[in-house]
Amino acid sequence: MRVVLLSSNRGRWSAKGQNHTTENGVEAWVYAFEGDYIGYDEVTPKDIQQYDLVIANTNHIGINYLPKILSLAEARPKSVKWVSLIEGSATDYLKPMPFIRRVLDASDFVNVINRHTLSFFQALTSTPCEYIGIPYPIDTIIKLRVPIEKRLRRAFICPMLFKRWNDYLVAKNLGVEFYGYERRISRKLSTIKETWLLHRSLNANKYFEFVQSVYADDALTIRREVGIAQYLTDNASALLWINLDDRFTWGRYVLDAAALHVPIITTRCTGHAEDLFPHTTLEHEFQIKEAIELGKRLLSDEAFYKMVAEVPEEKLEQFRSDTLKEKLLSQIC
Incomplete structure (x- = not known):
């Protein structure tokens, strides 16, 4: 085909x-x-x-x-x-x-x-x-897992920092290092029209400068956006992820965290968080207090952390490429 x-x-x-x-x-x-x-x-x-x-x-x-x-x-x-x-x-x-x-x-x-x-x-x-x-490329990403004892005591803020700051409000109250990413606007001549339509700017550091100004927090580490392979490698070593999502979308951060066996504090609107992380999935994106409590428990309760992190492999199987390919073909053939 x-x-x-x-x-x-x-x-x-x-x-x-x-x-x-x-x-x-x-x-x-x-x-x-x-x-x-x-x-x-x-x-x-x-x-x-x-x-x-x-x-x-x-x-x-x-x-x-x-x-x-x-x-x-x-x-x-x-x-x-x-x-x-x-x-x-x-x-x-x-x-x-x-x-x-x-x-x-x-x-x-x-x-x-x-x-x-x-x-x-x-x-x-x-x-x-x-x-x-x-x-979802399960087989490759699970190979990037970092043993719990080798992870760094830090929290990864999943969305680009300019998009929302509820995740930051949780991370800054956990008593550990916290960081997130911001994009750099491309200035390639071949895409300059699309760049302007999307961003209304040709300043490569527009979002980085905005985030620095609005957050005004020296404790927040702002990293430059990286490619998917580097992103997975860099963040597999974080002790926990935070993604208080307000978007009813595919929820790739949840799948990445599950494949890497890293606990993620997230919301039910991601669609599959309730199945993969039932103990750290909140009802909505405004539950800052509850998210902070979950984060502190993950950082202090080793047994709870391991239970949340060890997402059963069979739960991930439903997202495998061959499985979804067969589902799609069954609908159109």
Whole structure:
């Protein structure tokens, strides 16, 4: 089966013969099928004709590609199956806007990546919708685990620091070193238009400077954003992670923490935290006091820490690439 993933990142590439097994974003579908990737800026109707299955990322925050997605979906040959992938936070889809319903209705199937949001999308479109998600590279990431006794007594703040600071409010009250990441804006000439549309700035340090100014906390270590492989290696040695998520999305931080056997304090809106970390999953992102109490217990109660960290391998199996690939194919074949 010839499969292509369409998304907002620029470029064209193929997963054939590649072994990029730490990819845990939407591009993981490319590796699951050993397929191709084409960015929305470049894809044409002629490209679509070359494939049996198109997986189209419907994330419309930033640069809105929905009009082009609709045009491509409606013009495709009847032999081409079209799957809309609900990427980003489902709350981004709550506001009525042009094209989104038409894009979903033009699809053969809608892959919902957060189980709490399934009934919303089923009501929004006449196209069949199911909760499947994104393939996860379990086998590679579990190899990056750091033994508990070798971990550093520090807390990792999962989201980019400019996005929200409830996680920081927890970390700074745990009595250990704490740190997070901030992105650096690219100034490549080839992407300068997209950079301006997304960030309204060409200052490479825009977000770094903003975070330094707003947080104004010398105890907070702000690191530069790194690639996925380096991120996993760097943070596997943290004693605990904090991710008080307010987004109904795929929750990759929870999966990463589970694969690395690092306890994470998180929220139920991530979709699978309740299964993987039932003892450290909170109801919502405003439970700062409860999160601090959980963090202090993890740092002081060795038995509790080990119980939370040792997520059973069988719970991770449901996210394996082959498993999700089979689920998707069962819906469209």
